[in-house]
Amino acid sequence: MTELRFYVELVLQFPMRSTIATSQFKSQSLKARDFNDLLPLVGLKKRLSKCVSNDGGLATSFDEGRSLENGARTKNLAVFVSGGGSNFRALRQATLKGDVNGSFVVLVTNKHDCGGAHYARENGIPVLIYPSTKGEPNGLSSNDLVTALIKYEIDFILLAGYLKVIPSELIQAYPNSILNIHPSLLPAFGGKGYYGTKVHKAVIASGARYSGPTVHFVDENYDTGHILAQRIVPVLANDTVEELAARVLRQEHKLYAEVVAAVCEERVIWREDGVPIIQSKANPNHYS
Numbered sequence: 001m002t003e004l005r006f007y008v009e010l011v012l013q014f015p016m017r018s019t020i021a022t023s024q025f026k027s028q029s030l031k032a033r034d035f036n037d038l039l040p041l042v043g044l045k046k047r048l049s050k051c052v053s054n055d056g057g058l059a060t061s062f063d064e065g066r067s068l069e070n071g072a073r074t075k076n077l078a079v080f081v082s083g084g085g086s087n088f089r090a091l092r093q094a095t096l097k098g099d100v101n102g103s104f105v106v107l108v109t110n111k112h113d114c115g116g117a118h119y120a121r122e123n124g125i126p127v128l129i130y131p132s133t134k135g136e137p138n139g140l141s142s143n144d145l146v147t148a149l150i151k152y153e154i155d156f157i158l159l160a161g162y163l164k165v166i167p168s169e170l171i172q173a174y175p176n177s178i179l180n181i182h183p184s185l186l187p188a189f190g191g192k193g194y195y196g197t198k199v200h201k202a203v204i205a206s207g208a209r210y211s212g213p214t215v216h217f218v219d220e221n222y223d224t225g226h227i228l229a230q231r232i233v234p235v236l237a238n239d240t241v242e243e244l245a246a247r248v249l250r251q252e253h254k255l256y257a258e259v260v261a262a263v264c265e266e267r268v269i270w271r272e273d274g275v276p277i278i279q280s281k282a283n284p285n286h287y288s
């Protein structure tokens with residue numbers, strides 16, 4: 001009989017999705033019969049469903065014991081930027097180092113002369129403009145943007161400082177395949193008007209003692225999609241906006257690379273309650 005293995009977490013009251021919090025989780029891998037016996041005791045919680053790849057197929061699941069090393073296909077990535085593109089540059093370096101099993105195939109921006117677009121052109125990456133505006137008359141329509149990304153055979157779309165709303169046409173064409181990085185601990189300090197230094201200014205003004213980046217899936221509204229990962233950084237009593245922004249940005253670069261590596265290796269698992277979590281590469285029985 002195939003031994004099904006389930007992962008049971010003793011979930012803390014306020015779990016934080018970070019590598020720090022992961023070490024606080026107590027976990028043990030159990031055989032199916034133990035899992036059912038144990039559930040009433042620990043009151044937890046969610047039986048992990050299998051990972052569903054973005055084409056709807058069942059990607060590698062831990063009960064099959066297949067190695068992720070068995071040639072997981074290099075994923076085609078599209079990046080959306082509006083500014084200097086430091087997150088894009090850090091992610092692309094991670095792909096070139098082999099830390100991320102992905103390849104940047106196209107960049108989309110609403111500002112043809114932004115730093116991220118210049119970097120893409122200098123490295124032979126095509127640049128598309130979206131949306132079409134008076135200032136960017138060569139911009140694509142939403143439908144043409146979807147068509148173009150499908151033609152590029154894009155697997156995942158990564159927003160990295162993109163400041164315009166992603167249209168529902170694209171969200172519907174790429175379910176659970178569009179990620180964004182935001183420079184605060186969502187759901188705090190997110191939504192319309194919360195971008196760039198405005199976010200850090202609001203965090204400091206609030207008296208919050210911690211901040212940090214959030215990576216989340218993108219839905220129709222700003223910053224309301226499922227949270228996938230976070231990291232925390234201290235907010236110091238005498239922080240300037242620039243100092244806090246720089247501290248958070250350093251962690252953004254690290255967090256985004258970790259998350260995109262997991263996405264490209266199909267290590268994102270969707271819990272039955274709809275919350276996405278990441279399976280550890282080092283220990284497949286650990287999740288964060």
Ligand SMILES: Nc1nc2c(c(=O)[nH]1)N[C@@H](CN(C=O)c1ccc(C(=O)N[C@@H](CCC(=O)O)C(=O)O)cc1)CN2
Binds near residue numbers: 164165180192194217
């Ligand atoms: N459908 C979605 N589109 C986008 C999302 C999202 O979650 N769902 N995330 C944003 C990124 N973002 C925060 O992470 C964000 C970007 C911009 C704004 C904002 O208020 N923009 C201003 C315009 C700013 C400008 O043009 O300079 C606005 O809409 O008035 C909020 C949050 C990317 N898209």
Ligand SMILES: NCC(=O)N[C@@H]1O[C@H](COP(=O)([O-])[O-])[C@@H](O)[C@H]1O
Binds near residue numbers: 081084087
């Ligand atoms: N709400 C969206 C938002 O504020 N995104 C933020 O814009 C910056 C882009 O920097 P980059 O262009 O150097 O990657 C990053 O700090 C990112 O979190």
